[in-house]
């Protein structure tokens with residue numbers, strides 16, 4: 001379970017007002033201290049995430065966010081981060097407490113979540129009289145409100161939320177019941193139903209993976225798309241053969257039968273294309289990833305924009321994580337150089353990484369995105385959709401590099417039927 005890549009887990013975000021009990025609920029559900037819990041409103045600053053297993057959902061990442069009513073100096077920044085979480089998650093938990101009626105802010109955020117089509121589990125924190133300040137409130141006059149009564153009093157809540165759980169979050173009595181409620185939801189846009197090689201590998205098929213170990217390769221391990229591809233081949237009872245670029249001719253020669261498919265790192269596309277006989281299908285990890293995360297069609301359509309780039313055209317090169325840059329880094333060095341070789345030497349280039357994908361991309365003439373192996377499918381779809389809606393063409397590294405090397409047609413031929421649908 002610990003090895004499930006972050007991008008493949010169901011991402012669950014916890015939202016609500018400061019001290020509604022989000023952090024306490026997370027700690028109760030995970031049975032450990034994940035979030036900072038305090039009586040002081042606004043204790044959670046940056047979103048805090050934790051990997052765990054919730055059946056039947058499987059491996060999940062749960063993220064605690066800052067309170068939506070944060071009016072401290074850092075409040076605006078925290079709320080911006082909370083909004084970012086909202087765009088990535090597959091499932092939302094919204095937390096309210098029985099001693100406070102839902103506010104206009106609560107309803108605004110619930111509506112915002114609903115607009116994202118994310119299933120919302122509404123959890124009501126049943127506050128006990130003893131936690132209230134007895135000096136200000138005469139405890140004898142206090143009445144305990146059950147979560148059910150709270151929902152009956154505020155029927156507008158049931159219109160936006162799909163599941164409602166009640167509990168006192170400081171007690172673990174209902175832990176399993178609440179986990180069951182969460183596990184019973186159907187998350188939005190999860191990757192679990194898909195796989196990288198869907199429809200491409202049958203039992204007994206031989207697949208060659210070309211994985212160059214150059215300066216940019218991490219020490220002592222393969223990168224995530226390569227590992228995921230190997231695992232998928234094994235799951236499908238195929239035969240996975242792995243080599244570096246230079247060894248590909250020897251590997252092809254040793255095989256008594258042609259491989260079903262050759263998959264290469266995009267950076268070696270040109271050389272591997274020349275080494276691989278034309279009757280053997282060839283594609284790249286990056287193109288497989290684009291198909292897996294969705295919208296390969298849009299990324300292929302985006303290459304048309306390359307033909308109309310001119311001096312001064314604005315191009316955004318965006319990467320999904322903040323890895324350490326190498327001297328021949330693909331995003332900042334190799335791609336700009338390949339574009340130059342094609343005559344695009346005076347482009348106005350902007351680079352972003354990690355969560356820093358701009359909201360407004362309408363000014364760009366083209367977006368070039370990395371393979372996005374570390375991003376959830378939902379986040380990738382959001383970025384592609386944002387570009388398409390704002391009329392900005394978008395490609396990914398694999399599609400761009402195949403196009404620049406004149407082999408895009410070959411690289412997408414294994415999926416031609418899907419692209420034409």
Ligand code: SF4
Pocket residue numbers: 319320321322323370371372373374375
């Ligand atoms: S830059 Fe993109 S493709 Fe490369 S490791 Fe990060 S998310 Fe994956």
